[in-house]
Amino acid sequence: MEPLRQLAKEKLEGKRVIAVMSAKGGVGKSVISSLLAFTLSQRENTSIVDLDIHTMAMSKLFGLEGRLHEVTKNGIEPFSFGNLGVFSLSGVVRDNYVLLPGINQGKVMEGLIAYANIKSSKNVIFDLPPGMGDEILVLERISKYFPIVVTTPSKISTKVVEYLIKYLVNEKRVKPSLIVNMAYFDCNGEIVRPFGEMNGVRSLANEYNVNFFEFPIDPNVEDYVGKIIEYKGSVKVKTDEVVTSLFYSNP
Amino acid sequence: MHEWSVAYSIIRTVMSWAGDKEVLKVTIGIPSFSFLDLDILKDAFNEMKKDSGLSNAELEVKIKDPTFKCRNCGYTFTINEVSDQLQGVREEFGEEYPLHLMPALAPSFIRCPKCGSHDVIAQAEDITIDEILVKESGAVKTTS
Ligand SMILES: Nc1ncnc2c1ncn2[C@@H]1O[C@H](COP(=O)(O)OP(=O)(O)OP(=O)(O)O)[C@@H](O)[C@H]1O
Ligand SMILES: [Mg+2]
Ligand SMILES: [Zn+2]
Numbered sequence: 001m002e003p004l005r006q007l008a009k010e011k012l013e014g015k016r017v018i019a020v021m022s023a024k025g026g027v028g029k030s031v032i033s034s035l036l037a038f039t040l041s042q043r044e045n046t047s048i049v050d051l052d053i054h055t056m057a058m059s060k061l062f063g064l065e066g067r068l069h070e071v072t073k074n075g076i077e078p079f080s081f082g083n084l085g086v087f088s089l090s091g092v093v094r095d096n097y098v099l100l101p102g103i104n105q106g107k108v109m110e111g112l113i114a115y116a117n118i119k120s121s122k123n124v125i126f127d128l129p130p131g132m133g134d135e136i137l138v139l140e141r142i143s144k145y146f147p148i149v150v151t152t153p154s155k156i157s158t159k160v161v162e163y164l165i166k167y168l169v170n171e172k173r174v175k176p177s178l179i180v181n182m183a184y185f186d187c188n189g190e191i192v193r194p195f196g197e198m199n200g201v202r203s204l205a206n207e208y209n210v211n212f213f214e215f216p217i218d219p220n221v222e223d224y225v226g227k228i229i230e231y232k233g234s235v236k237v238k239t240d241e242v243v244t245s246l247f248y249s250n251p
Numbered sequence: 252m253h254e255w256s257v258a259y260s261i262i263r264t265v266m267s268w269a270g271d272k273e274v275l276k277v278t279i280g281i282p283s284f285s286f287l288d289l290d291i292l293k294d295a296f297n298e299m300k301k302d303s304g305l306s307n308a309e310l311e312v313k314i315k316d317p318t319f320k321c322r323n324c325g326y327t328f329t330i331n332e333v334s335d336q337l338q339g340v341r342e343e344f345g346e347e348y349p350l351h352l353m354p355a356l357a358p359s360f361i362r363c364p365k366c367g368s369h370d371v372i373a374q375a376e377d378i379t380i381d382e383i384l385v386k387e388s389g390a391v392k393t394t395s
Contacts, residue, residue, distance in 0.1 A: 001264055001268060001379075001380045002264075003260040003261055003263075003264040003378060003379075003380060004260060006260070006263060006264040006267055007259070007260040007263050007264065010263060010267075068344075068347050071252045071253050071256070071347070071352065072252055072255075073252060073255040073256075073295075074255075074256075075255075075256045075259075076256075076352070092347075092349045092352070092353065092356075093349050093356065093359070094344075096359070096360070097359070098356070098359045099358070099359050099369045100355070100356070100358050100359050100369075101322070101358055101370060101371075101372055103372075104355040104356070104357075104358055104359075107353075107355035107377065108353050108355050108356055111352060111353040111355065112353075114260060115256045115260075115352055
């Protein structure tokens, strides 16, 4: 009997669960998941759970370094930003590094989800670490999540991400959506594509019949690390569009 | 406060397993290094069970002393050999001691006393439900 798994599963029941994932590292999962969560929280109460238990990017993006989660009778309480609750292992281990044998990683993720107080949230976003590891298996045991796969247009990223798309499509779970981050740069009206054209992405999207959304490069994102909810630039604008199109429009 | 979360997870798990059977007793195992306060844990269990199907259930807690094995050098050791390390963690965090809620974090906070590696696995490091005693049409049934 697995008390944590049972509890984690129950907690997610009836909620919209979104996993922001990629087989490739550094493509913008954490930036996008935090903007996505914040955008959703502008409509409904939302939680974001940082499943990257080693690098804990949420604490950096939201400026939570050094802070510990409060634990009450209701479990781990979120760091709150209006209608958004943020959960990260950094709020449990503070500034200690986390280095764990594989089997323990999944248990820690399950624990974080099971104990997080997400009761009032309609939406729960998971920011996943790069790759195809335990975190995917953990999530599959406890929820039917909506996968949002992030890549850049780069050939290597697109090819690596194909493994994940293939897996998700073969599993016949909820159909993934693809975000092509850093797809273009708007240079005073002229569109520049420093990471290459979209051919690879298009054929991937065609082959697996998934929708994709192109996100711009905005060098200003960097200035908002630590206060990501104040960011209102082009990547946020794009996030608003995608949230509306994926979750709040009746086709 | 962590004790309430642990008690709640146990109640929910037992309830979903037991369905409408009457549960008389639940035996759980807790790793000693989680340093949960057993009085608070039992109080929390007894308080929360009231509005659940477990209102007649008694909680028994068994403290387990895990053994650790280093995967780097093969050394097997007991909790006594890392007690000073664990004490350091308790002093750093006080009430917020991370291994209360997540005993699986242990390898990140302790090193093998022989070689210093974090590549340590623990036997019996989880909070487990070991036995549930239910009343079934007069008879009593034990399950683990
Ligand atoms: N659209 C964008 N425009 C400009 N910079 C971006 C954009 N998206 C992400 N970045 C930057 O790229 C870097 C990597 O982003 P992020 O940490 O979100 O990636 P990740 O996929 O979560 O990485 P990891 O695989 O390590 O978890 C960060 O410095 C971030 O500020
Ligand atoms: Mg990340
Ligand atoms: Zn060793």
